[in-house]
Amino acid sequence: MTGSTKYIFVTGGVTSSLGKGIISASLAKLLQARGFTVTIQKLDPYINVDPGTLNPYEHGECFVTEDGAETDLDLGHYERFLDVPTSKANNVTTGRIYQNVISKERRGEYLGKTVQVIPHITDEIKAHIQALGRKGIYDFVITEVGGTVGDIESLPYIEAIRQLKWAKGKDCLTIHLTLLPYLGTTGELKTKPTQHSVKELLSLGVQPDVLVCRTEHPMQKGMKEKIALFCNVDAEAVIESRDAETIYDVPLMMQQERLDEVVLRKLGVTTFPDADLDAWKDFLRRYKEPKGEVHIGLVGKYVELKDAYKSIKEALEHAGAANELKVHIKWVHSEKLTAKNVTKHLSGLSGILVAPGFGHRGIEGKIEAIKYARENKVPFLGICLGMQCAVIEFGRNVLGYTDANSTEMNADTTHPVIAMMEEQKAIADKGGTMRLGAYACKLEEGSMARAVYGKRDISERHRHRYEFNNAYLKSYEKAGMVASGINPQGKLVEIVEIKGHPWFIGVQFHPEYRSTVAKPHPLFIAFVKAAMGLGVRETARAEA
Numbered sequence: 001m002t003g004s005t006k007y008i009f010v011t012g013g014v015t016s017s018l019g020k021g022i023i024s025a026s027l028a029k030l031l032q033a034r035g036f037t038v039t040i041q042k043l044d045p046y047i048n049v050d051p052g053t054l055n056p057y058e059h060g061e062c063f064v065t066e067d068g069a070e071t072d073l074d075l076g077h078y079e080r081f082l083d084v085p086t087s088k089a090n091n092v093t094t095g096r097i098y099q100n101v102i103s104k105e106r107r108g109e110y111l112g113k114t115v116q117v118i119p120h121i122t123d124e125i126k127a128h129i130q131a132l133g134r135k136g137i138y139d140f141v142i143t144e145v146g147g148t149v150g151d152i153e154s155l156p157y158i159e160a161i162r163q164l165k166w167a168k169g170k171d172c173l174t175i176h177l178t179l180l181p182y183l184g185t186t187g188e189l190k191t192k193p194t195q196h197s198v199k200e201l202l203s204l205g206v207q208p209d210v211l212v213c214r215t216e217h218p219m220q221k222g223m224k225e226k227i228a229l230f231c232n233v234d235a236e237a238v239i240e241s242r243d244a245e246t247i248y249d250v251p252l253m254m255q256q257e258r259l260d261e262v263v264l265r266k267l268g269v270t271t272f273p274d275a276d277l278d279a280w281k282d283f284l285r286r287y288k289e290p291k292g293e294v295h296i297g298l299v300g301k302y303v304e305l306k307d308a309y310k311s312i313k314e315a316l317e318h319a320g321a322a323n324e325l326k327v328h329i330k331w332v333h334s335e336k337l338t339a340k341n342v343t344k345h346l347s348g349l350s351g352i353l354v355a356p357g358f359g360h361r362g363i364e365g366k367i368e369a370i371k372y373a374r375e376n377k378v379p380f381l382g383i384c385l386g387m388q389c390a391v392i393e394f395g396r397n398v399l400g401y402t403d404a405n406s407t408e409m410n411a412d413t414t415h416p417v418i419a420m421m422e423e424q425k426a427i428a429d430k431g432g433t434m435r436l437g438a439y440a441c442k443l444e445e446g447s448m449a450r451a452v453y454g455k456r457d458i459s460e461r462h463r464h465r466y467e468f469n470n471a472y473l474k475s476y477e478k479a480g481m482v483a484s485g486i487n488p489q490g491k492l493v494e495i496v497e498i499k500g501h502p503w504f505i506g507v508q509f510h511p512e513y514r515s516t517v518a519k520p521h522p523l524f525i526a527f528v529k530a531a532m533g534l535g536v537r538e539t540a541r542a543e544a
């Protein structure tokens with residue numbers, strides 16, 4: 001598209017959790033399908049510098065970008081929908097904004113001025129929004145503002161949007177996402193909370209251009225016109241967003257409501273190609289019309305909180321679609337698994353995935369699950385801590401190192417098979433100090449990993465402090481657990497696998513961050529395929 005980058009802001013009203021991330025990603029997908037370049041950014045109004053130090057109970061999964069930023073999980077949706085990597089610039093928190101402003105103040109960059117929320121904080125916010133546009137590669141920058149309009153902490157963001165809209169005029173547009181609650185007693189959807197929420201936004205000087213209304217039921221006749229009249233928006237810019245069967249249906253639902261067309265016209269883009277969503281529709285078909293099913297156990301300590309493993313869940317779904325299989329995930333609480341009950345919890349599953357994590361809680365259960373998968377030859381995928389636990393399990397039960405452990409869990413173990421990286425030892429700060437982001441990995445000729453990826457050189461994203469302790473490598477390889485992926489610079493073990501096991505792979509990195517609708521991850525595809533294979537064998541055995 002010729003001309004300057006256009007900025008689209010997505011705010012939320014009435015309640016949180018309305019799915020601004022999915023609406024933003026869906027609009028971006030529709031624009032991308034028409035041949036435009038788009039990126040999505042999330043502004044988070046909390047004071048943590050990034051979500052890396054946040055407990056998953058607080059904020060769900062922490063997503064990691066190629067350049068090693070620890071970010072909000074919405075960036076995962078953006079990447080999965082668009083298949084374009086995001087970066088540090090795509091997630092900004094109030095903490096980061098203030099950190100930058102305070103550092104500038106300490107360096108004397110404000111030349112003696114009193115540093116204030118307006119203009120200094122708002123200028124810093126505007127600079128972060130426009131930094132993506134200035135790259136000159138995007139036709140559209142979609143900026144999602146976390147939280148709900150009216151929150152004290154989001155005020156500077158709304159003010160920054162007001163200023164940008166004022167300065168950029170037709171190059172900016174605001175979409176406000178609201179809820180139409182359904183009153184069961186009268187059988188009606190109500191528009192009043194939407195009206196109030198728009199009033200709140202108006203009181204801050206921002207007139208929304210488009211309203212996306214989340215609703216459980218179809219909007220009644222005349223409702224769009226009523227909302228339009230009370231909120232000063234065009235009726236065609238009142239978009240109905242019904243609850244979807246899956247998040248991957250939302251782009252098509254938004255296309256039906258012409259969200260992208262309304263947005264383009266309002267931004268002064270009058271001619272545009274038709275959307276090419278063939279690949280997306282093909283994915284949806286495979287996803288929704290599976291030819292078989294497979295049951296995978298996901299062992300972790302946050303299983304009551306599915307958002308903690310968001311990218312893993314989505315990567316399994318993508319891999320399921322790639323194999324035309326429905327993947328049923330059995331969420332298995334690692335703290336509840338013991339040697340006694342492990343068979344009861346895991347029998348019948350045709351694949352076991354042990355999740356990443358930090359700290360001691362639940363690791364003994366993870367180790368039991370791995371022992372079960374190893375001994376019963378159930379396909380196994382261990383991710384990060386899941387891989388480390390596989391190394392511990394093998395140390396304890398095959399090599400006879402009875403107290404083998406990671407020094408994260410037991411600093412005094414006589415067999416520190418997983419140990420802290422040298423460069424980590426002097427670091428005291430917890431935020432942003434792990435081995436983060438994309439690192440190269442070389443796959444061993446003849447290994448299972450090499451067959452899975454179909455090439456020698458790969459790159460995957462990391463987020464950890466501890467590593468396989470190379471002092472033990474020889475003993476492990478002799479006993480059958482081999483290092484099949486190595487980081488060429490640091491000689492760090494990135495992948496382990498067990499010879500003679502049908503499918504047992506542990507990876508120090510996080511393949512789930514790289515799985516998208518357009519490109520499901522090869523490790524997940526192969527894992528689901530292996531699980532299906534075992535399922536078929538078991539059925540054949542049962543029938544024989």
Ligand code: GLN
Binds near residue numbers: 355408465467
């Ligand atoms: N706690 C482990 C480490 O820091 C694993 C981290 C993870 O699973 N992401 O190395």
